[in-house]
Amino acid sequence: MYAPLLAHIARYVALTPEEATLLVSYLRTQTVARKDFLLREGQVCPASYFVLRGCLRTYFISDKGTEQIIQFSIENWWVSDYASLATHMPSQYTIQAIELVEVVVFDKHVQEEVFDHIPKLERYFRLVFQRVAAAAMFRGKFLFGMSGEARYHYFNEALPGFVQRVPQYMLASYLGFTPEFLSKIRAR
Template identity: 75%
Template sequence: MYESLLAHLARYVTLTEAEATLLCSYLRVQTLSRKQHLLREGQVCGANYFVLRGCLRTYLVSEKGTEQTILFGIENWWLTDYASLDTGQPSQFHIQAVEATEVVVFGQDVQEEVFRQLPQLERYFRLVLQRAAAAALFRIKFLYSMSGEERYRHFSHAWPGFVQRVPQYMLASFLGFTPEFLSKIRAKVEHS
Protein backbone atom coordinates (compact mmCIF):
# COMPACT_ATOMS: atom_id res chain seq x y z
CA MET A 1 0.00 0.00 0.00
CA TYR A 2 2.84 2.42 0.84
CA GLU A 3 5.39 1.12 -1.68
CA SER A 4 5.56 4.28 -3.80
CA LEU A 5 5.96 6.47 -0.70
CA LEU A 6 8.75 4.23 0.63
CA ALA A 7 10.44 4.30 -2.78
CA HIS A 8 10.23 8.09 -2.78
CA LEU A 9 11.71 8.23 0.71
CA ALA A 10 14.56 5.93 -0.39
CA ARG A 11 15.61 8.54 -2.97
CA TYR A 12 16.54 10.85 -0.09
CA VAL A 13 17.06 8.85 3.12
CA THR A 14 17.60 5.28 4.28
CA LEU A 15 15.06 3.49 6.45
CA THR A 16 15.49 0.00 7.83
CA GLU A 17 12.62 -2.41 7.36
CA ALA A 18 11.66 -1.90 11.02
CA GLU A 19 11.72 1.89 10.59
CA ALA A 20 9.59 1.68 7.45
CA THR A 21 7.08 -0.50 9.31
CA LEU A 22 7.03 1.97 12.19
CA LEU A 23 6.42 4.90 9.84
CA CYS A 24 3.62 3.07 8.04
CA SER A 25 1.91 2.39 11.36
CA TYR A 26 1.38 6.16 11.68
CA LEU A 27 -0.03 6.63 8.18
CA ARG A 28 -3.37 6.00 6.59
CA VAL A 29 -4.68 6.02 3.04
CA GLN A 30 -7.63 8.13 1.94
CA THR A 31 -9.49 7.72 -1.35
CA LEU A 32 -11.18 10.69 -2.99
CA SER A 33 -13.61 10.73 -5.87
CA ARG A 34 -13.31 13.25 -8.70
CA LYS A 35 -14.08 16.80 -7.44
CA GLN A 36 -14.13 15.70 -3.78
CA HIS A 37 -12.42 18.13 -1.41
CA LEU A 38 -9.61 17.14 0.91
CA LEU A 39 -9.62 20.63 2.43
CA ARG A 40 -11.96 23.60 2.11
CA GLU A 41 -11.27 27.24 2.81
CA GLY A 42 -12.01 27.92 6.49
CA GLN A 43 -11.02 24.43 7.67
CA VAL A 44 -7.79 23.80 9.53
CA CYS A 45 -5.38 21.62 7.56
CA GLY A 46 -4.43 18.62 9.67
CA ALA A 47 -2.00 16.62 7.52
CA ASN A 48 0.54 16.34 4.74
CA TYR A 49 -0.78 14.40 1.75
CA PHE A 50 1.33 12.20 -0.53
CA VAL A 51 -0.38 11.39 -3.82
CA LEU A 52 -0.29 7.65 -4.54
CA ARG A 53 -2.61 7.82 -7.54
CA GLY A 54 -4.51 10.64 -9.17
CA CYS A 55 -4.27 14.40 -9.15
CA LEU A 56 -5.04 17.12 -6.62
CA ARG A 57 -5.18 20.85 -7.04
CA THR A 58 -4.88 23.69 -4.55
CA TYR A 59 -6.98 26.70 -5.43
CA LEU A 60 -8.45 29.85 -3.97
CA VAL A 61 -11.67 31.66 -4.77
CA SER A 62 -11.35 35.37 -5.53
CA GLU A 63 -13.71 38.02 -4.20
CA LYS A 64 -15.44 37.84 -7.60
CA GLY A 65 -16.02 34.10 -7.14
CA THR A 66 -13.39 33.05 -9.68
CA GLU A 67 -11.31 29.94 -8.93
CA GLN A 68 -7.53 30.44 -9.21
CA THR A 69 -5.54 27.19 -9.33
CA ILE A 70 -2.28 27.66 -7.43
CA LEU A 71 -0.75 24.17 -7.40
CA PHE A 72 -1.26 20.69 -8.76
CA GLY A 73 -0.12 17.50 -7.07
CA ILE A 74 0.27 14.26 -9.01
CA GLU A 75 1.72 10.85 -8.21
CA ASN A 76 4.70 10.97 -5.82
CA TRP A 77 4.15 14.62 -4.88
CA TRP A 78 3.30 16.02 -1.46
CA LEU A 79 0.57 18.62 -1.07
CA THR A 80 -0.74 20.50 1.94
CA ASP A 81 -1.46 24.00 3.20
CA TYR A 82 1.65 24.58 5.31
CA ALA A 83 0.42 27.91 6.68
CA SER A 84 -2.69 26.30 8.14
CA LEU A 85 -0.89 23.09 9.11
CA ASP A 86 1.84 24.95 11.03
CA THR A 87 -0.30 27.60 12.71
CA GLY A 88 -3.56 25.75 13.25
CA GLN A 89 -5.35 28.70 11.61
CA PRO A 90 -8.14 28.18 9.07
CA SER A 91 -6.96 27.62 5.53
CA GLN A 92 -7.42 30.24 2.83
CA PHE A 93 -7.31 27.52 0.17
CA HIS A 94 -9.16 24.48 -1.11
CA ILE A 95 -7.53 21.16 -1.97
CA GLN A 96 -9.63 19.12 -4.38
CA ALA A 97 -9.28 15.90 -6.35
CA VAL A 98 -9.13 16.62 -10.09
CA GLU A 99 -9.68 12.92 -10.77
CA ALA A 100 -10.15 9.83 -8.61
CA THR A 101 -7.24 10.09 -6.20
CA GLU A 102 -5.61 8.10 -3.43
CA VAL A 103 -3.38 9.83 -0.87
CA VAL A 104 -1.27 8.85 2.10
CA VAL A 105 -2.28 10.97 5.09
CA PHE A 106 0.57 11.94 7.43
CA GLY A 107 -1.32 13.59 10.26
CA GLN A 108 0.02 16.66 12.03
CA ASP A 109 -0.95 15.03 15.33
CA VAL A 110 1.68 12.29 14.88
CA GLN A 111 4.43 14.09 12.98
CA GLU A 112 6.52 15.20 15.95
CA GLU A 113 6.43 11.69 17.42
CA VAL A 114 7.49 10.19 14.07
CA PHE A 115 10.29 12.76 13.67
CA ARG A 116 11.50 11.97 17.21
CA GLN A 117 11.65 8.25 16.42
CA LEU A 118 12.87 8.64 12.82
CA PRO A 119 14.97 11.84 12.71
CA GLN A 120 16.08 11.13 9.13
CA LEU A 121 12.54 12.02 8.03
CA GLU A 122 13.19 15.63 9.00
CA ARG A 123 16.04 15.59 6.46
CA TYR A 124 13.70 14.04 3.89
CA PHE A 125 11.06 16.73 4.36
CA ARG A 126 13.70 19.48 4.29
CA LEU A 127 14.96 18.22 0.93
CA VAL A 128 11.44 17.84 -0.47
CA LEU A 129 10.49 21.33 0.72
CA GLN A 130 13.64 22.82 -0.78
CA ARG A 131 12.68 21.38 -4.16
CA ALA A 132 9.09 22.62 -3.75
CA ALA A 133 10.31 26.12 -2.83
CA ALA A 134 12.59 26.18 -5.87
CA ALA A 135 9.70 25.07 -8.10
CA ALA A 136 7.46 27.80 -6.62
CA LEU A 137 10.09 30.46 -7.34
CA PHE A 138 10.47 29.20 -10.89
CA ARG A 139 6.68 29.32 -11.37
CA ILE A 140 6.62 32.94 -10.15
CA LYS A 141 9.44 33.77 -12.55
CA PHE A 142 7.63 32.16 -15.45
CA LEU A 143 4.37 33.98 -14.63
CA TYR A 144 6.14 37.35 -14.66
CA SER A 145 8.73 36.89 -17.38
CA MET A 146 7.09 34.75 -20.08
CA SER A 147 4.25 35.53 -22.44
CA GLY A 148 1.14 33.37 -22.23
CA GLU A 149 2.23 31.41 -25.26
CA GLU A 150 5.72 30.87 -23.79
CA ARG A 151 4.19 29.67 -20.49
CA TYR A 152 1.95 27.21 -22.33
CA ARG A 153 4.79 25.95 -24.53
CA HIS A 154 7.11 25.53 -21.55
CA PHE A 155 4.48 23.74 -19.44
CA SER A 156 3.30 21.46 -22.25
CA HIS A 157 6.92 20.56 -23.07
CA ALA A 158 7.84 19.89 -19.42
CA TRP A 159 4.59 18.01 -18.61
CA PRO A 160 3.12 16.75 -21.91
CA GLY A 161 0.77 14.16 -20.39
CA PHE A 162 -0.41 16.57 -17.75
CA VAL A 163 -1.80 19.06 -20.30
CA GLN A 164 -4.30 16.41 -21.43
CA ARG A 165 -4.99 15.23 -17.90
CA VAL A 166 -6.55 18.31 -16.30
CA PRO A 167 -9.60 20.27 -17.44
CA GLN A 168 -8.77 23.23 -19.67
CA TYR A 169 -10.19 25.82 -17.24
CA MET A 170 -7.91 24.55 -14.44
CA LEU A 171 -4.85 24.57 -16.67
CA ALA A 172 -5.67 28.08 -17.90
CA SER A 173 -6.11 29.28 -14.32
CA PHE A 174 -2.80 27.73 -13.28
CA LEU A 175 -1.00 29.33 -16.23
CA GLY A 176 -2.58 32.70 -15.49
CA PHE A 177 -5.09 33.22 -18.27
CA THR A 178 -8.66 32.50 -19.36
CA PRO A 179 -9.83 29.23 -20.95
CA GLU A 180 -10.61 31.16 -24.14
CA PHE A 181 -7.04 32.47 -24.33
CA LEU A 182 -5.74 28.93 -23.73
CA SER A 183 -7.88 27.67 -26.64
CA LYS A 184 -6.37 30.32 -28.93
CA ILE A 185 -2.82 29.45 -27.81
CA ARG A 186 -3.42 25.71 -28.24
CA ALA A 187 -4.78 26.25 -31.75
CA LYS A 188 -1.80 28.44 -32.65
CA VAL A 189 0.74 25.97 -31.20
CA GLU A 190 -0.89 22.97 -32.90
CA HIS A 191 -0.83 24.73 -36.30
CA SER A 192 2.76 25.90 -36.06
Protein backbone atom coordinates in the same frame (compact mmCIF):
# COMPACT_ATOMS: atom_id res chain seq x y z
CA MET B 1 -0.05 0.41 -0.45
CA TYR B 2 2.77 2.47 1.08
CA ALA B 3 5.44 1.24 -1.30
CA PRO B 4 5.54 4.38 -3.47
CA LEU B 5 6.04 6.56 -0.40
CA LEU B 6 8.79 4.33 1.00
CA ALA B 7 10.43 4.31 -2.42
CA HIS B 8 10.28 8.09 -2.51
CA ILE B 9 11.81 8.33 0.95
CA ALA B 10 14.53 5.88 -0.11
CA ARG B 11 15.67 8.39 -2.75
CA TYR B 12 16.71 10.72 0.02
CA VAL B 13 17.33 8.70 3.20
CA ALA B 14 17.80 5.05 3.98
CA LEU B 15 15.27 3.83 6.52
CA THR B 16 15.89 0.55 8.28
CA PRO B 17 13.09 -2.04 7.96
CA GLU B 18 12.20 -1.29 11.59
CA GLU B 19 11.92 2.42 10.89
CA ALA B 20 9.81 1.77 7.79
CA THR B 21 7.47 -0.48 9.75
CA LEU B 22 7.21 2.06 12.53
CA LEU B 23 6.51 4.89 10.11
CA VAL B 24 3.80 2.93 8.32
CA SER B 25 2.13 2.23 11.66
CA TYR B 26 1.53 5.97 12.05
CA LEU B 27 0.08 6.44 8.59
CA ARG B 28 -3.20 5.76 6.92
CA THR B 29 -4.45 6.08 3.40
CA GLN B 30 -7.47 7.88 2.08
CA THR B 31 -9.29 7.66 -1.20
CA VAL B 32 -10.87 10.82 -2.57
CA ALA B 33 -13.44 10.61 -5.31
CA ARG B 34 -13.23 12.90 -8.29
CA LYS B 35 -14.49 16.38 -7.35
CA ASP B 36 -14.32 15.52 -3.66
CA PHE B 37 -12.20 17.53 -1.25
CA LEU B 38 -9.05 16.84 0.77
CA LEU B 39 -9.24 20.28 2.33
CA ARG B 40 -11.97 22.91 2.16
CA GLU B 41 -11.54 26.61 2.58
CA GLY B 42 -12.19 27.52 6.20
CA GLN B 43 -11.00 24.22 7.63
CA VAL B 44 -7.83 23.90 9.66
CA CYS B 45 -5.51 21.70 7.64
CA PRO B 46 -5.11 18.49 9.66
CA ALA B 47 -2.33 16.65 7.77
CA SER B 48 0.22 16.47 5.00
CA TYR B 49 -0.70 14.21 2.11
CA PHE B 50 1.48 12.14 -0.19
CA VAL B 51 -0.17 11.41 -3.53
CA LEU B 52 -0.09 7.70 -4.36
CA ARG B 53 -2.35 7.94 -7.37
CA GLY B 54 -4.32 10.62 -9.17
CA CYS B 55 -4.23 14.39 -9.32
CA LEU B 56 -5.33 17.20 -7.01
CA ARG B 57 -5.57 20.92 -7.41
CA THR B 58 -5.08 23.61 -4.80
CA TYR B 59 -7.06 26.77 -5.41
CA PHE B 60 -8.59 29.79 -3.79
CA ILE B 61 -11.63 31.83 -4.74
CA SER B 62 -10.68 35.22 -6.11
CA ASP B 63 -12.52 38.45 -5.44
CA LYS B 64 -14.38 37.86 -8.68
CA GLY B 65 -15.56 34.47 -7.53
CA THR B 66 -13.35 32.55 -9.91
CA GLU B 67 -11.26 29.57 -8.87
CA GLN B 68 -7.60 30.45 -9.12
CA ILE B 69 -5.39 27.36 -9.12
CA ILE B 70 -1.96 27.80 -7.57
CA GLN B 71 -0.78 24.22 -7.81
CA PHE B 72 -1.48 20.76 -9.11
CA SER B 73 -0.28 17.72 -7.16
CA ILE B 74 0.31 14.40 -8.87
CA GLU B 75 1.90 11.10 -7.91
CA ASN B 76 4.91 11.35 -5.59
CA TRP B 77 4.05 14.86 -4.47
CA TRP B 78 3.37 16.07 -0.94
CA VAL B 79 0.50 18.49 -0.62
CA SER B 80 -0.93 20.47 2.26
CA ASP B 81 -1.63 23.98 3.40
CA TYR B 82 1.54 24.46 5.40
CA ALA B 83 0.53 27.74 6.93
CA SER B 84 -2.72 26.33 8.28
CA LEU B 85 -0.98 23.12 9.34
CA ALA B 86 1.55 25.06 11.40
CA THR B 87 -0.68 27.78 12.84
CA HIS B 88 -4.04 26.01 13.13
CA MET B 89 -5.64 28.94 11.37
CA PRO B 90 -8.48 28.13 8.97
CA SER B 91 -7.14 27.60 5.48
CA GLN B 92 -7.80 30.02 2.66
CA TYR B 93 -7.30 27.29 0.11
CA THR B 94 -9.23 24.32 -1.20
CA ILE B 95 -7.59 21.04 -2.19
CA GLN B 96 -9.80 19.04 -4.53
CA ALA B 97 -9.41 15.81 -6.50
CA ILE B 98 -9.50 16.22 -10.26
CA GLU B 99 -9.75 12.47 -10.71
CA LEU B 100 -9.96 9.53 -8.31
CA VAL B 101 -7.09 10.03 -5.90
CA GLU B 102 -5.39 7.92 -3.28
CA VAL B 103 -3.17 9.59 -0.69
CA VAL B 104 -1.12 8.68 2.32
CA VAL B 105 -2.23 10.82 5.27
CA PHE B 106 0.44 12.06 7.66
CA ASP B 107 -1.68 13.50 10.45
CA LYS B 108 -0.47 16.60 12.22
CA HIS B 109 -1.03 15.12 15.66
CA VAL B 110 1.39 12.26 15.03
CA GLN B 111 4.06 14.24 13.26
CA GLU B 112 6.11 15.22 16.32
CA GLU B 113 6.09 11.69 17.65
CA VAL B 114 7.16 10.34 14.27
CA PHE B 115 10.03 12.82 14.01
CA ASP B 116 11.12 11.93 17.54
CA HIS B 117 11.19 8.25 16.73
CA ILE B 118 12.56 8.53 13.19
CA PRO B 119 14.79 11.61 13.02
CA LYS B 120 15.89 10.69 9.49
CA LEU B 121 12.52 11.94 8.36
CA GLU B 122 13.52 15.44 9.39
CA ARG B 123 16.19 15.18 6.70
CA TYR B 124 13.79 13.68 4.18
CA PHE B 125 11.33 16.51 4.61
CA ARG B 126 14.10 19.12 4.65
CA LEU B 127 15.18 17.88 1.25
CA VAL B 128 11.59 17.73 -0.01
CA PHE B 129 10.91 21.28 1.11
CA GLN B 130 14.20 22.47 -0.30
CA ARG B 131 12.97 21.30 -3.71
CA VAL B 132 9.72 23.15 -3.06
CA ALA B 133 11.76 26.31 -2.44
CA ALA B 134 13.59 25.77 -5.72
CA ALA B 135 10.30 25.18 -7.53
CA ALA B 136 8.89 28.40 -6.10
CA MET B 137 11.80 30.34 -7.57
CA PHE B 138 11.28 28.64 -10.88
CA ARG B 139 7.59 29.42 -10.88
CA GLY B 140 8.44 33.07 -10.34
CA LYS B 141 10.68 32.96 -13.38
CA PHE B 142 8.03 31.12 -15.34
CA LEU B 143 5.20 33.55 -14.52
CA PHE B 144 7.14 36.77 -14.92
CA GLY B 145 9.53 35.78 -17.61
CA MET B 146 7.08 34.59 -20.22
CA SER B 147 3.92 35.84 -21.83
CA GLY B 148 0.77 33.81 -21.31
CA GLU B 149 1.13 32.22 -24.69
CA ALA B 150 4.79 31.36 -24.09
CA ARG B 151 3.86 29.76 -20.77
CA TYR B 152 1.31 27.54 -22.47
CA HIS B 153 3.69 26.39 -25.17
CA TYR B 154 6.46 25.72 -22.64
CA PHE B 155 4.13 23.73 -20.43
CA ASN B 156 2.67 21.81 -23.36
CA GLU B 157 6.13 20.79 -24.53
CA ALA B 158 7.42 19.99 -21.06
CA LEU B 159 4.38 18.03 -19.82
CA PRO B 160 2.18 17.02 -22.76
CA GLY B 161 0.63 14.11 -20.91
CA PHE B 162 -0.38 16.35 -18.07
CA VAL B 163 -1.92 18.92 -20.40
CA GLN B 164 -4.14 16.15 -21.79
CA ARG B 165 -5.04 15.01 -18.33
CA VAL B 166 -6.57 18.13 -16.85
CA PRO B 167 -9.51 20.21 -18.10
CA GLN B 168 -8.47 23.17 -20.21
CA TYR B 169 -10.10 25.68 -17.90
CA MET B 170 -8.01 24.40 -15.00
CA LEU B 171 -4.82 24.61 -17.00
CA ALA B 172 -5.67 28.17 -18.01
CA SER B 173 -6.26 29.11 -14.39
CA TYR B 174 -2.93 27.63 -13.29
CA LEU B 175 -1.07 29.35 -16.13
CA GLY B 176 -2.59 32.67 -15.19
CA PHE B 177 -5.13 33.50 -17.88
CA THR B 178 -8.73 32.77 -18.94
CA PRO B 179 -10.10 29.67 -20.72
CA GLU B 180 -11.12 31.90 -23.62
CA PHE B 181 -7.56 33.09 -24.04
CA LEU B 182 -6.32 29.49 -23.99
CA SER B 183 -8.76 28.63 -26.76
CA LYS B 184 -7.46 31.57 -28.73
CA ILE B 185 -3.86 30.40 -28.28
CA ARG B 186 -4.70 26.88 -29.35
CA ALA B 187 -6.49 28.13 -32.45
CA ARG B 188 -3.41 29.89 -33.79
